[in-house]
Amino acid sequence: MIMCKQVAKALSRERYYEMPWHRRIPMFVHIRLCVMCGKYHQQVVDFQKGFRGFLEQEGKGELDAGMHLSPEARKRMKDQLETP
Template structure:
């Protein structure tokens, strides 16, 4: 069975990509038995959805979008995120 640490990583990844069949089964088996991971998933999905809503609201109000972020800033953010995934 997957550990809670592995589950939190899978939950996060599932917001960005489709998990493999094996990963989905492992995730759901664990979440079915672990209330803390179930709650983590629920909270993370809520944060993800709310962040998207707020970004859309700001974009609608200002006309600005994330696409206008300078390429240098996007690259710095990407490198920072990649360094923390390991």
């Protein structure tokens, strides 16, 4: 069984979702069972997962909607991009 300290250290250094499964599983079990740090680290893991979702969306360009460009500016940009 891994210790609370090891979980805290690992989560502060690396992202939970980037860890290999053989490290993630004991960590997951600890977070689920530990009354000392489980609740806190569950929040850390949830936050990191949410962050990954944000990065994935950004990668797809779905955050583009937040950009304030007028339709004319958009069209000009599009025309420029399409001109060989």
